[in-house]
Amino acid sequence: MPFLTAPRMTIIYKIVSAPEWRAAEAEGVFRGAAIDLADGYIHFSAAEQVAETAARHFAGKSDLLLVSIDAGKLGDALKWEASRGGALFPHLYAPLSFDAVTRVARLPLRPDGRHDFTGLL
Numbered sequence: 001m002p003f004l005t006a007p008r009m010t011i012i013y014k015i016v017s018a019p020e021w022r023a024a025e026a027e028g029v030f031r032g033a034a035i036d037l038a039d040g041y042i043h044f045s046a047a048e049q050v051a052e053t054a055a056r057h058f059a060g061k062s063d064l065l066l067v068s069i070d071a072g073k074l075g076d077a078l079k080w081e082a083s084r085g086g087a088l089f090p091h092l093y094a095p096l097s098f099d100a101v102t103r104v105a106r107l108p109l110r111p112d113g114r115h116d117f118t119g120l121l
Contacts, residue, residue, distance in 0.1 A: 010071040012044040012090045018063045030096040042092040047121045054115040064107040073100035
């Protein structure tokens with residue numbers, strides 16, 4: 001019998017302020033941050049994109065969380081679309097259900113103002 005492996009889970013990431021996430025937890029669903037609501041979808045990043053996303057959009061900001069999401073649980077509402085430099089970024093055209101969340105971790109700020117992803121990806 002051939003050796004079979006389970007399909008690898010694709011994890012995508014959302015950087016969000018702790019107060020926004022806590023409000024979503026109280027509501028029972030994450031509808032997105034202000035930029036997401038304005039754009040009509042929730043912005044996510046793949047592992048190789050998230051540090052640049054943090055540097056571009058969250059530089060020097062503390063009180064952030066890195067939310068890890070199992071992309072496979074988001075269904076057809078998740079679209080990979082061209083964005084920064086033509087790279088494909090994951091966008092969710094629906095609220096984020098907490099059953100797709102695999103981890104929520106504090107995203108620490110280093111003394112140089114950049115975020116420290118050590119052990120988070």
